[in-house]
Amino acid sequence: MSDLESITITCADGVHLHGHFAPASGGAPGLPVLLSPATGVKQHFYLRFVSWLAAQGHDVLVFDYRGIGLSRHGHLKHNKATLAEWGQLDQVAALDWLLQRTGRDQVLMLGHSAGGQMIGLLPNHRRVARLVGVSASTGWFRGMRLSFRLKARLGLRCLVPLGTLVKGYGPTSAVGLGEDLPAGVARQWGQWCAAGGYATNAIRGKPEQDFHAEVRTPITVLYAEDDDIATPPTVADLLRTFPSTQKQAMRVKPASHGLKAIGHIDWFRASHQALWPMIASSLRGQG
Known part of the structure; x- marks a missing residue:
């Protein structure tokens, strides 16, 4: 992965994000790709995939949201980031950076889970030629299987909020939900999953910040048959928030690809x- 370049992205509010850029290194030339991570997943998780995708003909940018990985500055309890800012500021800035770096008019967005759920918050959404959301859904509790719904609700609506009061940040790692999060991110994550509609909860009563109905970017969601979070109801709940665009969902069987399991996270592992x-x-x- 020696082809990866460490880069810095400056957001509109002055916050610096850190990422990696891989120039296209082979294959048929394609549009640049912005890879937006899942909640609580560091960019380093994706680097082998980034190098592979660059070898297929794409310039690729991956980054850490504010408060995560290389974009975490100082103690987490002092970080005031919100989940909405990951879309409204971080994804916006990353998209602009990639457009400027490559000189292209549009790019492709590859969003893992939350990374593929917030295009309706981006004022520059028209610069995205296509969105592929991997494991993308609203994470709506009521759309999950009952056994996992109870676990998710307990974690995000009880244990994490209580831990946040004690520690000053969201101790999500303690309940198996990725890296620890800024308190504001953890709080909104639980609220959005409880309400359904995901990022639409960030802009209720703020029509000037709501671009969901304007999005014309074609959207494809890939989700696994054994995913406890992205299920047929939660994926449908996400796609309904984009009424004006072409959209499709593809449910993938692990066995069809010689795999025992995929789940929510494993898509980008070298083993997969x-x-x-x-x-x-x-x-x-082409999917």
């Missing part, structure tokens, strides 16, 4: 490279 061509094809509108 059998899935990577499908992701690349979807980005190019």
